[in-house]
Structure formats: C-alpha cells, structure tokens
Amino acid sequence: MATIRTGTDLAAVEDVIAGITAHGERYLARVFTPQERADAGDDPERLAARFAGKEAVLKLLRPERSDAVPLTDVAVVLDAVGAPVVELTGRAAELAEAVGCTSIAVSLSHERGLAIATAVALSER
Template sequence: MTTIRTGTDLAAVDDVVAGITAHGERYLDRLFTARERADTGDDPERLAARFAGKEAVVKLLRPAPGQAVPLRDVAVVLDAGGAPVVELSGAAAALAESVGCGPIAVSLAHERGLAVATAVALSER
C-alpha cells in the first residue's frame, strides 16, 4: 500500500546565528555538507531554511525512539535550475530504504527571522 509521508519544521535564524557565533566552523561542519554551505554562501537565513528542511525530512522518515539520524546525512541542495532537492546518505538513506520511501520533495521559505520547510514523499510501507 502506498502512503504519503510528510514532515514540516520551523527554524529561527537567530538560533543559527547563535550557533555560528558560539561554535563557528565546528557548528557549520557538524550540521551542513560542503555543498549546502556552498549553495547558501553560509548566509544564516538560507542555512536556517536548510536546517528546517533537514528536520522536516527526519520527521518524514519517522525514526524509532533512540534511532539516530545525523543531520549531515540529509542534504538539502540546489539542482541545476536552483530548486531545492534532498540527497540522503548514511543512516538517513538506510532508513528511507527500509520504509520504502521514494524521492523526497522539499519546499523552503524564510522571512522575518524564521525559516520553514515541508518535505513530502511516497512510501510503499
């Protein structure tokens, strides 16, 4: 049976700024891939949108309690046309495969200090 999976998240730009201020490169490298950083130019608004996108994807995947899905295993990058796309690796890719999750679509927005993302996918389980 095919089901629709969704996930939504909201992130504050100020939280990203605080993370960068407090931890610098360590914060950025722990959460974001090199491609995400290149796509955003390390702009806090765009990074907050990517963070919300990552969290929305994890919510869509529905890991079991205690099951770790590192946020770097979910990358929200731009395709050739400039639209955001999701690339999974590691634990996120394994979880998506285990639940029969097809490609994940993601939508991002940011305004007035907040960023929001919604992720949608079809699943065969």
C-alpha cells in the first residue's frame, strides 16, 4: 500500500547570508551543489529556498538521528522549464530507495526574508 510522505521547512535568508559571510566558499560548498548555486545565481533568497527544500526532503525521508546525510546529497535544481526538481545522491538516495520513494516533488517560495519549501512523495513501503 502506498503512503504519502510530506516535509516542510522554513528558512531565514539572513541565516544564509550569515553563513556566507562567516564561512564563504566553505559554507557554500558544504550546503549547495554547483548546479544549485548556478541555478540560484548565488542569490541568498534563492539559496535559502533551496536550503528549505533540502530540509523538507530530509524530513520526508526521515533519517535516523544517528544517520548523517550531507546536504549536498539532496539537490534542488531547475528543470528545462525552470521548475524545481529534486535530485538525490549518496545517503539520501539510499534512504529514498529504502522507503520506496522513486520521485519527490518540491515547491519553493521566498518573500520578505523568509523561504519555505514543501516536499511530497509516494512511498511504497
């Protein structure tokens, strides 16, 4: 029986700006894939939306507390028409396979210093 999995996250743009200010390229490389950065043009609002998207996907996948999933294992990139899509690699892909999630949909929005994302998937297990 298929079940619906959801995840939602809210991120403050100022937190992304603070991360960039404090740690620069090290922060950006630890949190975002090169494609995410290119799609967002390194704009903090768009990066915050992608950060919220990553967190929403992780909430949907429900890793164990002891399970370290690098944020770059979840990428929120743009498809050919400019819509956000989720690409999983590494541990995130393993978690998705373990719960039978073959496709995850994500919606992003940002306004007035906040970014929100919701992720939805069908799980076969």
